[in-house]
Amino acid sequence: MAGVAQRLPRLLALVPYLLVRPGVLIEEVAADFSVTVPQLRRDLELLWMCGLPGYGPGDLIDLSFEGDTVTVTFDAGMRRPLRLTGAEATALVVALRALAETPGVLDGGSVRRALVKIETAAGQADGVVVGLATREEAALAAVRDALDHRRALHIRYYTPARDTISERTVDPMRLLLVEGRSYLEAWCRWADDVRLFRLDRIEHVTTLDEPAVPPPQARPTDVSGGLFRAQPDQQVAVLTLAPDARWVAEYYPVEGLIEDEGGAATVRMRYAETEWMVRLVLGLGADIVVRNPPELAEAVAQRARAAVRRSDHLAPSEAG
Amino acid sequence: MTAAARAERLINLVLCLLSSRQYLPAERIRRTVPGYADAPSDEAFFRMFERDKAELRELGVPLETGRIPGFEAGDGYRIARRDYELPDIDLEPDEAAAVALAARLWDSPQLADAANGALLKLRAAGVDVDTEPSVLVQPRVRATEPALTPLISAVQAGQVVTVSHRRRPAEQPAARILEPWGVVSWRGRWYVVGHDRDRDAVRCFRISRIAGPVRTVGPSGAVQRPPGVDLLKIVAGSAEPPPAAHTARLWLAHGRAYGLRRRATVLGTMTVDDVAGDVVTVELPGYDVAARWIAGLGPDAVVLEPAELATAVRDRLLAAAGSAG
Numbered sequence: 001m002a003g004v005a006q007r008l009p010r011l012l013a014l015v016p017y018l019l020v021r022p023g024v025l026i027e028e029v030a031a032d033f034s035v036t037v038p039q040l041r042r043d044l045e046l047l048w049m050c051g052l053p054g055y056g057p058g059d060l061i062d063l064s065f066e067g068d069t070v071t072v073t074f075d076a077g078m079r080r081p082l083r084l085t086g087a088e089a090t091a092l093v094v095a096l097r098a099l100a101e102t103p104g105v106l107d108g109g110s111v112r113r114a115l116v117k118i119e120t121a122a123g124q125a126d127g128v129v130v131g132l133a134t135r136e137e138a139a140l141a142a143v144r145d146a147l148d149h150r151r152a153l154h155i156r157y158y159t160p161a162r163d164t165i166s167e168r169t170v171d172p173m174r175l176l177l178v179e180g181r182s183y184l185e186a187w188c189r190w191a192d193d194v195r196l197f198r199l200d201r202i203e204h205v206t207t208l209d210e211p212a213v214p215p216p217q218a219r220p221t222d223v224s225g226g227l228f229r230a231q232p233d234q235q236v237a238v239l240t241l242a243p244d245a246r247w248v249a250e251y252y253p254v255e256g257l258i259e260d261e262g263g264a265a266t267v268r269m270r271y272a273e274t275e276w277m278v279r280l281v282l283g284l285g286a287d288i289v290v291r292n293p294p295e296l297a298e299a300v301a302q303r304a305r306a307a308v309r310r311s312d313h314l315a316p317s318e319a320g
Numbered sequence: 321m322t323a324a325a326r327a328e329r330l331i332n333l334v335l336c337l338l339s340s341r342q343y344l345p346a347e348r349i350r351r352t353v354p355g356y357a358d359a360p361s362d363e364a365f366f367r368m369f370e371r372d373k374a375e376l377r378e379l380g381v382p383l384e385t386g387r388i389p390g391f392e393a394g395d396g397y398r399i400a401r402r403d404y405e406l407p408d409i410d411l412e413p414d415e416a417a418a419v420a421l422a423a424r425l426w427d428s429p430q431l432a433d434a435a436n437g438a439l440l441k442l443r444a445a446g447v448d449v450d451t452e453p454s455v456l457v458q459p460r461v462r463a464t465e466p467a468l469t470p471l472i473s474a475v476q477a478g479q480v481v482t483v484s485h486r487r488r489p490a491e492q493p494a495a496r497i498l499e500p501w502g503v504v505s506w507r508g509r510w511y512v513v514g515h516d517r518d519r520d521a522v523r524c525f526r527i528s529r530i531a532g533p534v535r536t537v538g539p540s541g542a543v544q545r546p547p548g549v550d551l552l553k554i555v556a557g558s559a560e561p562p563p564a565a566h567t568a569r570l571w572l573a574h575g576r577a578y579g580l581r582r583r584a585t586v587l588g589t590m591t592v593d594d595v596a597g598d599v600v601t602v603e604l605p606g607y608d609v610a611a612r613w614i615a616g617l618g619p620d621a622v623v624l625e626p627a628e629l630a631t632a633v634r635d636r637l638l639a640a641a642g643s644a645g
Contacts, residue, residue, distance in 0.1 A: 130504075
């Protein structure tokens with residue numbers, strides 16, 4: 001009966017929706033309710049069969065169709081939508097409150113007014129709090145300003161994957177606040193593609209005199225389901241994490257976690273830059289073992305030996 | 321019974337109960353509302369009717385049960401219009417845009433569905449909410465932890481819960497009895513805050529580290545959140561202990577180790593092993609994290625002082641070189 005559970009809220013909302021929009025295009029209704037036009041027509045046909053006790057011609061919900069439009073001519077008493085459920089009120093009120101309490105996201109005035117109106121109609125939602133605020137970031141003011149005035153930016157950006165700094169000219173598109181961090185989504189003229197730049201990694205930002213003009217092929221990134229998506233060209237490492245390195249499996253996306261003895265775990269982890277993965281493994285010392293690929297294990301061992309040799313060069317003079 | 325026939329019966333039931341001021345006995349509903357007459361027996365009818373009532377209540381329809389004066393054959397049913405109908409709501413375009421943005425905050429099937437359900441009702445109330453607002457700022461909050469939804473329900477019902485929680489990922493989970501005051505999303509992670517009964521203290525637990533089911537204990541309304549408590553502050557305070565700072569002097573190869581250079585001050589230059597580099601001073605968190613960062617850089621970074629940090633880095637490198645034993 002999952003179908004009924006999904007369909008019923010729509011059926012209960014349709015008549016009030018149509019009442020306040022006489023002569024609305026059927027296509028528009030279908031889009032607003034996220035259903036196909038044939039499904040919407042089936043819904044309307046069903047409602048047409050429903051009504052008040054008596055169930056005669058004057059008791060049933062009546063709709064008139066004209067061209068591609070529809071109008072309710074008798075509502076059978078279904079004049080207003082049902083109240084918001086606790087879960088619906090929570091989802092909306094908590095989100096609005098999070099926006100209201102985060103300076104710089106939206107015009108605070110309109111969010112607060114909306115929040116008051118929704119709370120009045122739907123009730124409070126206590127006990128769920130979302131803090132959107134990210135760390136203080138020096139680049140935020142300049143990025144907001146560039147977005148508001150549609151100006152291009154020149155940035156000095158730190159890329160941890162390669163542990164390097166690069167200079168880029170970008171056309172800002174939007175600011176994303178995801179998982180407690182702020183990102184500038186922009187067309188990067190250097191990469192010739194859309195890129196996300198973490199604000200706390202922007203070393204320096206200059207607002208340019210030229211307008212921001214992302215090309216037509218610059219599409220917003222789909223961030224549903226997280227920022228990091230498995231890419232076919234990524235390599236996969238198999239790593240065994242000692243208890244002290246188990247945080248890696250929480251901090252980075254990993255797959256197929258297997259519990260080993262003594263609190264250790266073996267995971268698969270995707271990576272794009274070998275250099276980055278070598279740094280991660282090297283830093284964890286005895287707390288991590290590379291099971292696969294062998295080239296990664298070898299690269300780690302080589303870097304480690306080179307590092308020990310280099311510190312040996314210093315040891316006599318410094319330690320003495 | 322097809323799904324369409326059932327939907328039709330439920331809509332007719334809502335219309336019938338909305339239109340009546342009095343409580344209607346079940347028997348009358350059976351005779352009146354189309355669909356129930358098909359029930360072959362009393363038992364079949366009551367089974368049908370029970371399921372329909374449950375389904376409507378699940379959707380939030382305020383189906384009331386009450387005594388009918390002068391009627392001995394049991395309770396009757398009605399839906400009070402003032403409890404059923406969403407009150408008048410009128411949003412200005414900028415307010416509707418804020419609501420649309422808020423509804424898109426959730427990256428979570430349950431919360432996103434709930435937010436979309438709310439939008440549907442607002443549209444039906446005459447509010448025009450744009451589904452694809454063009455916005456310059458888009459916040460997204462993930463909420464995929466299985467324990468989150470039951471914890472929200474427990475918080476809102478004011479019920480005590482038992483959970484099994486790992487302090488660290490490798491540890492065995494330990495049972496906790498918690499009076500939950502609220503759930504908090506902070507820097508991309510969800511926490512539950514409340515009074516831990518065993519420890520008799522305020523505690524906050526990362527929800528992703530709750531293993532297994534959340535069980536409610538005792539009646540609704542048993543948990544009282546102390547007035548004026550700031551949930552976000554409790555989480556922010558316990559989630560981020562102030563980092564202990566240490567100053568270290570390092571050698572960094574030229575043109576390398578930009579992550580460390582971002583926080584370092586260059587003191588001078590020095591050549592090590594025929595490689596040109598800089599001597600820098602840098603404020604670092606605890607030795608453990610610092611040793612990890614520096615060891616990760618391999619030959620591009622060497623600790624000059626303190627000796628304790630140099631040893632910690634060297635130990636990691638020796639282990640990684642496979643010559644620890």
